[in-house]
Amino acid sequence: MAVDFKTFLQVVPHVTAIHKPVLLRGRHGIGKSQVVYQFAEILGMSVVERRASQMTEGDLVGLPKTDGDVTSFCPPDWFKTACDKAVVLFLDEVDRATIEVRQGIFELTDSRKLNGHHLHPKTLIFAAINGGEHGQQYQVGEMDPAELDRWTVFDVEPSVEDWLAWAKENVDTITWDFINQNRSHLEHTSDFEPNKVYPSRRSWHRLDDCLAAANLLAEASPTLFNLASAFVGFEAAVAFNDFVQNYDRQVTVDDLLTEGKFEKVEEFTINDHSAMVEKMESAEIFKAALADGQVQNLAKYFMTLPSEVAMKLWTVMGASDNELSNTIKLHQSKVDGVSVADKMVEMLRGGDENE
Numbered sequence: 001m002a003v004d005f006k007t008f009l010q011v012v013p014h015v016t017a018i019h020k021p022v023l024l025r026g027r028h029g030i031g032k033s034q035v036v037y038q039f040a041e042i043l044g045m046s047v048v049e050r051r052a053s054q055m056t057e058g059d060l061v062g063l064p065k066t067d068g069d070v071t072s073f074c075p076p077d078w079f080k081t082a083c084d085k086a087v088v089l090f091l092d093e094v095d096r097a098t099i100e101v102r103q104g105i106f107e108l109t110d111s112r113k114l115n116g117h118h119l120h121p122k123t124l125i126f127a128a129i130n131g132g133e134h135g136q137q138y139q140v141g142e143m144d145p146a147e148l149d150r151w152t153v154f155d156v157e158p159s160v161e162d163w164l165a166w167a168k169e170n171v172d173t174i175t176w177d178f179i180n181q182n183r184s185h186l187e188h189t190s191d192f193e194p195n196k197v198y199p200s201r202r203s204w205h206r207l208d209d210c211l212a213a214a215n216l217l218a219e220a221s222p223t224l225f226n227l228a229s230a231f232v233g234f235e236a237a238v239a240f241n242d243f244v245q246n247y248d249r250q251v252t253v254d255d256l257l258t259e260g261k262f263e264k265v266e267e268f269t270i271n272d273h274s275a276m277v278e279k280m281e282s283a284e285i286f287k288a289a290l291a292d293g294q295v296q297n298l299a300k301y302f303m304t305l306p307s308e309v310a311m312k313l314w315t316v317m318g319a320s321d322n323e324l325s326n327t328i329k330l331h332q333s334k335v336d337g338v339s340v341a342d343k344m345v346e347m348l349r350g351g352d353e354n355e
Contacts, residue, residue, distance in 0.1 A: 002026070002133075002157035005035050006165075012039065015152045021109040021125035023094075023151035025132040029187065029200025030158050032128040033092060034166070040088040045124070047088045048078050052105070052127070053096035060104045061115050073115040086122035095129040095140040102147065109150035127151065137192055160186055161278075163201050168282045171208040174217050176282065177250060178243045179204065181275045185236040199232035207231035220245035251276065253283050256301050257294040265301070273309040277316060286322040295326065299333035299340050307347040314344070 003011070008024075015022055024032045033049075040047045050059075062073040075083065082089045094102060104114065105127075112119045119125075130138040132155055160183045167176050179186050188198035207228060211217045216224045220241045228237035255261045256276070265276070280286070290298065302310055317327045333340050 002155040004157060004159040005031065005162040006159070008035065008154055008156055009039060009042075012154070016043075016124050019112070019122070019124065021127065021151050023148075023153045024126070024128045024156050025153060026128075026130070026156040026158075027134050027187075027200075028130055028138070029202035030156065031163070031166070031201050032156060033090070035156075035158075036088065036090050036126045036128070038166075039126075043088070043124075045086060045088050047090050048081055049090040049092060050078055051093050052091045052101055053093035055097060055101045057098070057100040057104060060101050062117075073117075075114065075117045079114060079117065082119050082123045083117050084120065086120050086124075088124045088126060089119070091125070091127040093129065094127045095131045095143055097141075099141070102141070102143075106147070106150060158201070164278060164282065167205075171205060172212050172217050174244060174247055175204065175208045175211075177247075177279065178240055180278050180282075181272070182239055182243065185232070185239055188233075197230070197233040199236040203231045217244065253280055253285055257285070257290070257297050260297045260300070262300060262304070265304075270306050270309060273305055274312065277309060277313045280313070281316045286317050286319070286326050289323050290326050290329070292329075295329045295333060296335075298326075299330055300335050302330065302340055303335045303338065303343055310343075310347060 012022060024036070026032055037047055059076060060079075062075045062079070064071050064073055078089075081087060091105065094105065097105075108114055108119075109125060112123075112125075129140065129143070131140045131143060160179070163186060164176065164180060167179070185199055186204065187200045192198060210227055210231070211224060214223075216227070224244060225237055225241040228240050232240070251261075251264045253276075255264055265273070268276070302313060305313065314327075316322075317330065331341050331344075
């Protein structure tokens with residue numbers, strides 16, 4: 001069973017606490033490497049990364065030297081670092097490595113050593129591959145049961161929320177808003193046609209870096225479209241270029257909570273409302289106390305929401321790191337004589353007329 005990154009980060013500390021090796025298995029471009037670096041940052045550890053696919057046997061075990069009649073192996077620099085201090089040792093593309101390299105990794109994952117050189121007691125071993133459920137779509141080698149048994153294997157299938165949570169501090173607001181409102185364009189999830197460019201989480205990040213550096217996100221243009229096509233493919237580029245062209249008509253959090261421009265959401269679908277709640281959560285507006293006028297506008301918006309989205313908004317507001325007074329004030333608010341509290345009771349009873 002595949003897990004999202006939020007679940008992975010909750011579970012994997014139990015594995016690393018006993019210093020067992022971890023293997024992430026999943027599609028390309030979903031952020032496997034990124035989540036390894038994210039976990040290392042949480043632990044305050046540096047990452048030593050090597051591409052197993054680029055290694056020869058000598059790159060792994062080191063080169064021999066003689067001392068009289070005795071031959072020993074000098075460890076490569078990256079492995080010596082992992083022996084001398086506590087690091088996250090990350091071996092990427094293991095299932096694209098030669099069989100000799102993969103067999104050498106057996107000793108590393110089994111005994112935490114290579115040719116007599118032992119890893120630092122607190123060094124952690126991670127690896128990433130494209131095999132598993134999606135392996136038939138990649139030019140990778142199969143891992144037999146004995147090889148997999150050396151690893152703690154996590155099949156990872158990150159959610160859109162995983163990417164949005166990471167992206168709010170790593171991509172431009174326009175790119176974030178586009179993915180939030182057009183989630184099917186984040187990545188391709190079915191089979192791939194040969195030689196066709198598809199979007200991935202990684203390619204959206206790279207496109208955003210390119211457009212931001214060139215100051216091209218301000219308006220739609222042939223250059224933006226051509227760059228987007230090169231990074232994320234034709235279909236996603238068409239949608240993204242159109243989104244940028246019409247971005248000034250997007251509804252902001254301030255439009256609703258500060259300005260009370262409810263006419264801008266009159267034709268919203270349930271998905272549009274859900275995206276607006278995601279936008280509020282990303283903006284972290286509930287971490288500080290809202291002004292009374294903002295609470296009243298929030299109440300007016302709340303009363304128009306389908307029950308599924310209204311409960312999502314209520315859950316977001318009630319998160320442990322948010323300001324509790326906002327939830328209390330919203331619960332006590334009234335709109336045209338009807339209280340939010342009564343509206344919630346109606347929804348819980350299944351009588352929401354907006355559904």
